[in-house]
Amino acid sequence: MRNTSKLAPEWWDYTTLDKGLLDDAAALSVKDISQLSREGFKVSIYDTIEEFFLAEALEYINAWQQATESNPAGICGPIGPTEQLPLVAQLVNELNLSLKNCHFWGMDEWVINGKEVSMDFSMGFAKADMDMCFNRIKPELAMPKENLHFPAVDASDYIESWNQARCICMQGGQGEVKHWAFNDPPKREGAYKDNPPPPEVYRKLGTRVVDLHPLTLMQNARTSGGGAVQNVPHQAVTVGPAETWKAENVSIWHPGHHDNPFGMRLTALMISKGITDAAVPMSLLADHPNVKFNYFRGGIGVCDVEMH
16 A cells, blocks of 8 residues: 555555655765666756856757748646746857747746736746746747647647647646646545556646645745735646646756755656656656656755755
């Protein structure tokens, strides 16, 4: 029988995994992490934070440079990390890169009272994308509004947009609950009371409204609101695995302040070894044909006991 979560007993999460696997992940050195690459999974480590965020910004540029009128293309991008977003705008302006044939998909958005939040919601993700990137791009280079795709509770238009252009890259971060976007572990209820959904079932999920794991609420309070969890919505609409598998590449960025040293090791180990479990949603990327994990060396840290 699977372990009960140490974090939220009514949910699945990584604390329900076998302790041996968790201990193996915690023991990985930086060298060990760098050697987890295999066919279809690449690990890259950047020595400076400047290199790290510039490389992340360049994924936008590299995707958009491939877009043509007959073959439009784009990137799906996260809120968290966000430090790359102003760099993207600066690069577009400096390179005089027209975004006429380019597309962008937002990954997720908060939901309050059954409706995605508006552009005036201070923690809104579409708002952050516009404020930090797209509103900074010269008007003559700007992406057409119809090519900016943000998820909504009525997700039909958003889902259809994935058929309008190539998604060359889905870029993301990793939450403390080991999600990409808001693909959190499911609740421990119904058919999944004793075991989480099989990976092949979870991978069929599309863009949808989700309840957020308590750990996700605490993380977003910590990273975006100084810990004021009362201001964090408990639901969101998120891009699903179904759309993720339409992306030609999935690129995950670990600056070191979203997930912790243990989490950044666990998911890399599981993907490298092909260990998939819906209690660790990020591990399901082991079955995607082209995944890259990117680390800032100074943010990898250690899993040693340190009393503070």
